[in-house]
Amino acid sequence: xxxxxQPASVSGSPGQSITISCTGTSSDVGAYDYVSWxxxxxxxxxxxxxxxxxxxxxxxxxxxxxxxxxxxASLTISGLQAEDEADYYCSSYTTTRAVVFGxxxxxxxx
Amino acid sequence: EAQLEESGGGLIQPGGSLRLTCxxxxxxxxxxxxxxxxQAPGKGLEWVSAIYTGGNTYYADSVKGRFTxxxxxxxxxxxxxxxxxxxxxxxxxxxxxxxxGPDGAFDLWGQGTMVTVSS
Numbered sequence: 001x002x003x004x005x006q007p008a009s010v011s012g013s014p015g016q017s018i019t020i021s022c023t024g025t026s027s028d029v030g031a032y033d034y035v036s037w038x039x040x041x042x043x044x045x046x047x048x049x050x051x052x053x054x055x056x057x058x059x060x061x062x063x064x065x066x067x068x069x070x071x072x073a074s075l076t077i078s079g080l081q082a083e084d085e086a087d088y089y090c091s092s093y094t095t096t097r098a099v100v101f102g103x104x105x106x107x108x109x110x
Numbered sequence: 111e112a113q114l115e116e117s118g119g120g121l122i123q124p125g126g127s128l129r130l131t132c133x134x135x136x137x138x139x140x141x142x143x144x145x146x147x148x149q150a151p152g153k154g155l156e157w158v159s160a161i162y163t164g165g166n167t168y169y170a171d172s173v174k175g176r177f178t179x180x181x182x183x184x185x186x187x188x189x190x191x192x193x194x195x196x197x198x199x200x201x202x203x204x205x206x207x208x209x210x211g212p213d214g215a216f217d218l219w220g221q222g223t224m225v226t227v228s229s
Binding site: 001003032034036038040045046047048051052057089091092093096097098099100101102103104 | 145147154155156157160168170171172204212213214215216217219220221222
């Protein structure tokens with residue numbers, strides 16, 4: 001049950017697009033299309049924004065999109081806005097019926 | 111609107127035990143896959159345990175044999191019994207719902223209850 005690998009930080013200017021990668025193995029990310037992405041503001045509980053790799057929760061901005069290739073999933077935020085500054089976590093269901101999270105990525109809007 | 115509210119956290123010495131409670135409102139716990147997730151201070155999220163609708167339970171390797179997840183259908187509550195606590199178990203503990211599950215997509219989270227293990 002090793003954590004998925006995410007970059008510690010990603011930054012971009014308002015209006016730009018950024019992509020956060022999430023690398024796992026054939027036992028988690030590569031096994032199923034069960035990758036989720038969460039947004040967390042300081043002092044708040046995480047909020048799911050993407051599930052099953054590409055599906056956005058109702059009410060989530062269309063600026064957020066997800067994808068996957070092999071053992072690596074990605075979250076893209078287009079048209080970066082100040083309100084997007086937060087921590088982002090990926091997660092994956094695994095072949096052992098566990099759930100594994102990534103280490104988290106701090107997104108900074110310059 | 112469905113909600114989750116955790117309680118039962120506190121300061122406990124290493125080796126001690128604690129039971130966390132997660133009260134659910136406006137949905138039925140036993141109809142969903144339910145989980146505990148923790149977050150150490152300043153650190154990332156770590157999945158701890160899950161209980162499936164059929165009652166099967168699953169644990170992270172780091173807590174297997176020490177923690178037990180359960181639910182009380184009559185009270186609509188989820189629990190986490192934590193024994194043999196270690197300093198590294200110090201974290202904010204969240205309960206989270208995984209509908210329709212199980213796929214690790216947690217759509218509802220509580221605000222968490224803090225567990226501090228220290229002498």
